[in-house]
Amino acid sequence: MIVKTPNITGKISRFVLLGSLLSGLTLAGCQIQTSSDAQVTVVQSSRTTTSVSVPSTGVYRLQAEVNVNGDYAVLDVYAGNLLLANNINFPRSGKNQFNTLIQYTLPTEHPISFEVKDSDIEITQLTLTPVENLNLPHFTDISERAGIDKVSSIKYGGPTVADIDMDGDYDFIVNNHNAESSKLYWNNGDGTVSKHQTNLARWFMHDLHGTAAGDFDNDGDLDLVVTMGGGNGNNPSKANFYLNDNGNFVLYTGDVGINKGGRGRGARWIDADLDGDLDLLLHNEASLTKSKPQQYFYKNLGNGTFELVNVKGLQDVEPSRVLVTDINQDQIDDIIFYGHHKPSIWQGNGDFTYTDVSQQFPDSIMKFNNIMAMVDVDIDNDGDLDLYVARGKEFGLGDNVSMDFDAMSGELDLKPRGNKGQENLMLVSSDSIKFHKFHYQAQLGYRNKIYPMFLGKNKTLREVTQGQETTIAPSDALGFPSDISQNGMYFGVTGTNTQGEHIWQVALVRNDNIFWGFGFSLHGVSSVTPEFKLENRNSSDVLLENHNGYFVDVSTKWNIPKGGNSLGVTRGDFNNDGRQDLLVYRWGRIGKRIADLMLVNNQNKSFESYTQHGANDIGGPGNGDMGQAFDFDLDGKLDVLSGSEGGQWYVYKNNTDLGNHLTVRVGYSPMSNVDAYGAQVELFTANKSYKQRVGSAGEVFSQSLLNNVHFGLGEQTNVQSVKVTWRNGEIFEFKNVAANNLIETPQTKWFKKTKQVKKELEKGIVTKPYIRFVDEEKFSTQGLKVGSQVSLNAEFHAGTGNKVIAADEGGIRFWLRHFKYKWIPAKDIKLIDEMPLYSESGNASATLSLTGVTPSNQLPEGHFYQLRASFMNSRGEMIDTTIDNVKVFE
Incomplete structure (x- = not known):
């Protein structure tokens, strides 16, 4: 597939707006339509302006039949600089259709124009129809x-x-x-x-x-x-x-x-x-x-x-x-x-x-x-x-590489798969290109490593970190290397075309599945020829x-x-x-x-x-x-x-105007205190009825509890009744409710128990939570010997009036942590003493086996060990103590 900038102008003169000469006629019920044999080519290089104009402010339905030359395309619709419709999708090659609402707010008449991306298209039919009695949200x-x-x-x-x-x-x-x-x-x-x-x-x-x-x-x-x-x-x-x-x-x-x-x-x-x-x-x-x-x-x-x-x-x-x-x-x-x-x-x-x-x-x-x-x-x-x-x-992922090219702005966006593989493409630019929007999520030991950029035949290294941008001049990247076996991004200028523009060869190389996600953008690109299949x-x-x-x-x-x-x-x-x-x-x-x-x-x-x-x-x-x-x-x-x-x-x-409403706040059921999840709310007016269920307004991985149940009522000003049914069958009804109000079911009174800390508080005898190693100095100075069995002992206090809880610690937890660097762990050894659970203070212990643990002097550079003891108290506070850079020796 070649995506390039065609040298075609954008002015279209063959469109005829039927009825545009009929001044003084109301738009209600009339249809504004182009001639049926009109055909307009919309290209990626420029905005294509039609002779179809929107005659006055208001809401319109824009419909078109479209022929897509490539595999897919997207379309933006404008009137002047007013964006009327954004990113209309044409999912396939050949015949497509679209219809969309547009709201025209400009004080004067402007012609409709189009911008297309991903493929040139032909519009074979365009219809513009006024729409009444539809209040659009803003x-x-x-x-x-x-x-x-x-x-x-x-x-x-x-x-x-x-x-x-x-x-x-x-x-x-x-x-x-x-x-x-x-x-x-x-x-x-x-x-x-x-x-x-x-x-x-x-x-x-x-x-x-x-x-x-x-x-x-x-x-x-x-x-x-x-x-x-x-x-x-x-x-x-x-x-x-x-x-x-x-x-x-x-x-x-x-x-x-x-x-x-x-x-x-x-x-x-x-x-x-x-x-x-x-x-x-x-x-x-x-x-x-x-x-x-x-x-x-x-x-x-x-x-x-x-x-x-x-x-x-x-x-x-x-x-x-x-x-x-x-x-x-x-x-x-x-x-x-x-x-x-x-x-x-x-x-x-x-x-x-x-x-x-x-x-x-x-x-x-x-x-x-x-x-x-x-x-x-x-x-x-x-x-x-x-x-x-x-x-x-x-x-945005699929089986193939995702690529977007905006020929008008010269912006190329690439999102390859992060797995093992290589992508090659050819670019054309009139001058330097800007490399930006660089991002990746590394895996398999590639985290915090730089994915290198190599320029020209000699593979000059240019380090670019995530979020950083750099400008690559053609003189910085002359030629293209014969060996591109190393992980990285390779850029090289291999010549010029007949217009004097620079031809670039680009290769993206990954020798393993090193990324979850990966992408970047290039600015200043005139055309691009990918040597891989693009993802639709x-x-x-x-x-x-x-x-x-x-x-x-x-x-x-x-x-x-x-x-x-x-x-x-x-x-x-x-x-x-x-x-x-x-x-x-x-x-x-x-x-x-x-x-x-x-x-x-x-x-x-x-x-x-x-x-x-x-x-x-x-x-x-x-x-x-x-x-x-x-x-x-x-x-x-x-x-x-x-x-x-x-x-x-x-x-x-x-900020939408017009339209009456009623909100019903569903609390706990009056008799059994059942919460609002799954409750049904039915609303009845003189000639309509509505029903909603308390829960989320759409779900993927998270759940909402939307118990302020919202009803739009249009022009209706009075509600005859509202019926709330909880999931246990309890019912509460409202009668004769005026619109534009918030009504709520009877509220349950909650009598919460508050913890009373003993008289020691008044006397000033308050202990703050802590935990400390009994042998902290010994571990800090002498370290830990490989193969030994080390007794870990700690004193703790959960704080006056509090206690040790399990949380996700399970009790008092002892750790030997191996860090790659601060604070990314490579491996943890965890031991749990459950005996202190639900006590305020005391001692905890565990035995740490150092069999098979790598000595500190054999760890990779920057790696280190840490001893840690931790617990959660009933106030929700994580209490811990650490000994950093503990030496493990043979």
């Missing part, structure tokens, strides 16, 4: 004003949104992966948030994954589960369980009985046995050994602990992404597993068993192995839950309508766009017209953010595509990932919390 980025950190980071499948402190408004957790910590933000109730005093990462590069919030102990606030990866299955991890003690989160993993884990991906609170308390599902990726069970179910025993139970069939499924829903409206949690393996639906029976009802999916869905996200949504207000299935290629990242999303529990593909009927690369989806009535809309997160271009796709539900039982909504950072860092729709400021309009993979977190405020 959002504003308030992230900095709200107070969230603006830092680029790897994400992990969306946030958790919930009223964690139960003060009426939504708090949220933004989930990052490793280099940047996941964080909890408290809602201040004034449009701002405050970051929790402690990040959720407990150490540098903590491999955090999905989160979930639920009231495990039924005390009126939400406890947290934070899952972790498991080292590809080589180091299975238990989830971190945090007990909420009045806003202080105490790590109680071992104390509550969570004793087994895997390649953690996420957690779900479910009531699997309908006893009123919340059980826990920990869902995992398959281990490299394919050991079973893969998924872990913990039964809440009602006494502050869990018990691991077997769930036949369901515990062995391979997908690692989960949607908790209710496909048959019986208020028993059903579970859909999906992801990189075929999906499956499991109908809950209410007794910790599940029935596989996957036959209720269409056969075509059962073949999918690239479902990235799901959301349950009542698209037609018939009271049951339909499904939107977002499909894509995770991290297009996959089409699917809309499934629920027909009595059986799902029917209605994607075409409901106007779901073809193509795209969707990583997430959330739902809500964004324009308060009484119909549920969708926001689809699109991975987009390699080097920059594109607009996410809003699907606006119209009154004709179809969705309208729309990208001018403002809930995106077009051109910003990263790629689309996942988010949640929720009413952040409780103004009756659904806002959005969105994350960009490799980019930032964003809070988008909904």
Whole structure:
């Protein structure tokens, strides 16, 4: 494939706008259409301007038939400098179609123009139709004003949104992966948030994954589960369980009985046995050994602990992404597993068993192995839950190399696979090229090593670190080497073309699977000829309508766009017209953010595509990932919390006008104090009814508890009744409620027990927590002898009024840590003394065997040993002591 800059002008004069001379006529009901034989070539080198103009401000539907010359293409639509539609996907060669809504806001008439990438196209038909009586959503980025950190980071499948402190408004957790910590933000109730005093990462590069919030102990606030990866299955991890003690989160993993884990991906609170308390599902990726069970179910025993139970069939499924829903409206949690393996639906029976009802999916869905996200949504207000299935290629990867080239800007973005292999390509430039946006995630011992750049025939080394940019002049890289066997990036100028431009040869070499991910961009490129097959990242999303529990593909009927690369989806009535809309997160271009796709539900039982909504950072860092729709400021309009993979977190405020609303705050059931998960809220007006279920607004790896249930009402001003049914069957009803209000179910009064520290506090007899090695001086000065059995003894105090808890330490833990460098461990030897559990102070001991331990003088340069003793106290404080650079000798 050759992607180059054609020398063609962009002005098109053959388009004729029928009816444009009919001045003074209303646009309502009339169709503005080009002549049927018009054909326009749109090339990659320049913006192509048509003679079709948008006559006045308003909302229009733009439709076209398109012929794609290459394998795929994307299109942007402009009027002047106003971007009307961003990144319209054409997923295949040959005939394609598109339709999208545009909102024209310019005061004067401008012609429509197009920019295309990845392939030239011909437009054979273009139709512009005015649209009335459709209120389009508009959002504003308030992230900095709200107070969230603006830092680029790897994400992990969306946030958790919930009223964690139960003060009426939504708090949220933004989930990052490793280099940047996941964080909890408290809602201040004034449009701002405050970051929790402690990040959720407990150490540098903590491999955090999905989160979930639920009231495990039924005390009126939400406890947290934070899952972790498991080292590809080589180091299975238990989830971190945090007990909420009045806003202080105490790590109680071992104390509550969570004793087994895997390649953690996420957690779900479910009531699997309908006893009123919340059980826990920990869902995992398959281990490299394919050991079973893969998924872990913990039964809440009602006494502050869990018990691991077997769930036949369901515990062995391979997908690692989960949607908790209710496909048959019986208020028993059903579970859909999906992801990189075929999906499956499991109908809950209410007794910790599940029935596989996957036959209720269409056969075509059962073949999918690239479902990235799901959301349950009542698209037609018939009271049951339909499904939107977002499909894509995770991290923009596929079987082949991903490459994007913007001929107009001269920007080339490359995202090869990180595994063993080599890519070759030829570039043309008029001058120097800029190398930038360099990033990689190393593995197999390549972490913290530089992936070298070699220039010219002599392989002149130029070291470029991640995030750094460098300019390569043709004179810096003359010739191309004959030996390119070493890991690295090779750049060489091999000649000039007839226009005097420089011809570059580029090779990217990896002799092993050294990267999880890898990519960079080049600026100043005139054309590129890859010598490898390019990845077509297009996959089409699917809309499934629920027909009595059986799902029917209605994607075409409901106007779901073809193509795209969707990583997430959330739902809500964004324009308060009484119909549920969708926001689809699109991975987009390699080097920059594109607009996410809003699907606006119209009154004709179809969705309208729309990208001018403002809930995106077009051109910003990263790629689309996942988010949640929720009413952040409780103004009756659904806002959005969105994350960009490799980019930032964003809070988008909904500024949409018109449309009445009602918010129903679902608390605990009045009689049995059952929490809001799975509750159904039914709303009735004079001629319409609506139903929603309390839970998430879309799920990948994290779960939300959206108990402020939002209903758009359109022009309706009065609600005849609202019925709330908790999962235990309790019911509460409201009558004759005015619109544009927030109503709430009767509130349970919680009488929390507060710990009273003894009179010693008043006397000033307070001991701070500590732990110390009894033989610290000896270990520091004399070291440890290879082959010996060393007695480790420590004195500890958990702090006055506190005690040692298991957390994930198991008691008092002793460590011999071998570090590659600060603070990346190579290997740990861990010993646990359980005797001190639940005591305030005392002594702990263990015997450390140094048989087979490598002496310090034989370690690689920079490696060292550390002795450590640690425990968690009941205030959630990690107490430890260390002896660094302990000498191990023969």
